[in-house]
Amino acid sequence: MAEARQSVQALASSPGAAIIPPEFVRPAHERPGATTFRGDAPAPEIPVIDMSLSWPAAGARMAEAARDWGIFQVVNHGIPASAVAELQRVGREFFSLPQEHKSRYAMDPASGKTQGYGSMSLQQKDNHDKKKTPTTWVDFFFHNVSPPAMVDHRLWPGSGSDNGYKEANEEYARHVQRLTRELFGQLSAGLGLEESAMWEALGGEDVVLLQKINFYPPCPQPELTLGVAPHTDMSALTVLVPNDVPGLQVFKDGRWHDVRYVPGALIIHIGDQIEILSNGRYKAVLHRTTVSKDKTRMSWPVFVEPPAEHAVGPHPQFVTDENPAKYKAKKFRDYKHCKINKLPQ
Template sequence: MAATTTTTTTDVISSYDRIKDIKEFDHTKNGVKGLKDSGITSIPKFFIQPPEILSTLNPPSQTNTSNNIPVIDLENINSQTHRPKVVEQIKEAAREWGFFQVINHEIPISVIDETIQAFISFHEQPGEVKAKYYGRENGSYSSNIDVYHAKAATWHDYLKFWMAPEEQAVKVEDIPEIVRKEAVAWDRFAKKLAEDVMELLCEGIGLETSRFKELSCSGNRLLVGNYYPYCPQPNLTLGLAPHTDAGTITVLISNQVSGLQIKHGEDWVDVKPLPGAVIFNIADLLQIISNGEYNSVQHRVRANSCEEARISITEFFNLSKWKEYGSFGPLPELVSAEKPALYRQFMLDDFLSNIYSKEIDCKSLVNKLKL
C-alpha cells in the first residue's frame, strides 16, 4: 500500500522563499509598473499584507468620506486683518489633523501640472530606459525603499532626488532630462511655500516668525515622485504602508486619482485632493521640537484600483544644521513649569539609525524620545 503525503499550510509557508522572490523582483529593475505591464492577474505573495492590515481595508464605499482635511486659503496672507485668522486655522489643523490643504498659494497651476506630468512621463517610459537609474543605494529610481525590511511590499515605484543641502544634493545634470527642469522648478516653489507656512506655524505657538527657518527646518530636502499603477488585487495589498514622516514638514501634490488616507481618531479618512491645492503634513521632528504643540499623523496609500495611475510628488523637509546645534529637542521657548519637555534631546545618529534600520513605521522616534 503506497504511503500518502499530507501537505499542511505550515509546510507551504515554510517552503516559500520570500527573499528569493524579492531579489528576483528587484533584479528586473522594472518595479511594480513592470508587473502591471506583464499582465499579471494576481500579485506576488510578498506583496500580500498581514491580517491586521487586511482587516482595515474596507471597500471604498465604506471608508469615511464625511470628513476631509482642513482647507486653508492663503490669499492676502500678509494683510493685518487676514493673517491672524490663517495663523489660527493652520495652528488648529496642525494640532488636530496633522494634515491640511492650502489654496491660493501663488504657485502657478501650470507649474503643478507640469511637475506631475513630468514624473508620470518618467515612470511610463520603457523599462530599459528607466533601468539605468535603478538602485537600492545609489539609484534615484526604485520600488519599495524598505522591501527587505518590511513585513510586506507595497504597490508603488518611486523616483527620488536630494535637493539640499548642497553637499548632499544631486547634480542637476544627473537628474533624468525628462524631469530635470520640472524637478528644479518645483523644489524652488515648494521651498518658498513651505517656509511661508512654517512662519505661520511659528506664529501659532508664539515663536518668532523665522524660528523654524533659523533652525534649518527647510535645509534638508528630498524630492520623491511616487507612482501607483493599477493593482489587480487592491484588496490584498497597499500602495504605501501606514507611517508617519520622519522630518519636519512634508509638501505634496498629486493628480486626481484617490488613494491617500490619514488616521483621524479611529477612522481612516480619505484625503480628497482639490485641483491645484498643495497638501501639507506635520512630520515627527516638528512634533518633537514643538514640544507636542503640533502632531505628526499616521497615513497610508490604498493600492490603486483605477486603470489610470496615481502620482504624488512629495518633498520631505528636514533639519540640516546638525553640526551647528549638536542636538535637537523641544525648543526652550516652549518648555515651562506648566508644560515641561515631553521629549529628550537627540542627535543625528539617533535620527539616522531609527530610519535606516527598519521598515517605514509610525512615530517610532517620537516614542523612543518620550520622557
C-alpha cells in the same frame, strides 16, 4: 546592475497579472476595505486653507489643523499651476520610459547610492524581510533638490524623452522654498513664537528639500494591499502634489479617512521634527496610501528636512517643570537611522 529584478510597474503590466504575489498581501486587520471609515454620517474632512487670507485667518487655521489633524490642504499658495503641471509632466514621462532606461538611474544603497529610482518590492527583498512585513505596491524616484551642495544632477534624467526634467524640478523647488518659509512662519506664530523661530530651529538656509515621485500602477487586488504602509514622515514638513486618483488616507479618532482631492491644492503633512520641536503641540500625521484597480496614482512629495548634523529638540519655550520635554534632542542623521532601523528614539 542594482535594478536586476522586477519593479511593481513591470509586475502590474505583465501578461495575465490577475492576482498579486503573496508578499504584497496585508493581514486582514490592515486591509483597506476592512479599515477605512464607511459610516452613515459624512466623514470628517481635513481642512482646506486659503493662503491668500491674512493672519490670523489663514495662520490660525493652519495651527488648529496641525494640532488636530497633523495635515491640511492649501489653495492660493502662490506656486504657479504651470510649474506644478510641468513637474507632473516630466515625472509621468520618466515612468513611461522602458524599464531598462529607468534602471540607469537605479539606487544602490550597498554602494552608497541612496538617491535614485527604486521599488519597494526590490527594497524589501534586499532587506531579507519579505516574510516579516508585507511589501507595498509602489515604485519611486527621489533625489535632493536643495541646497545646491547636496544636489547631484548626475542622478537626474537629463536627455532624450525626459528632456526638461532638471528645469522643471529646479523651478518647482524654488517655489517650495518660498512656500516652506511661509508655512514655517505661520506655524511658528500659531505657537506664539517669532515667525522666524521654526525656520531657524530646523536649519535655516541649510534646510534640505528631497523631491520624490511615487508611482502606484493599477493593482488587480487593491483590497488586499497598500501603496504605502501606515507611517509618519521623518521630515519637518512634507509638501505633496497629488494627481486626481484618490488614495491618501489619514488616521484620526481610531479610523482611516480618505483625503478628498482638491484641484490645485497642495497637501501639507506635519512631520516628526515639527512634532518634536513643538513638544507635541503639533502632531505628525499617521497616514497610508491605497491603490486603484484601474488607474495609476502618482504623487510628488517634497520632504523638508533639517541638515543631517542639525539637532532638533523641543523648543525651550514649551518645556517647563509642569510640562517636561517629551522628546530627546537628536541630530537628524541619528533620528533617521533609528527610525529606519526601528530602534528606540
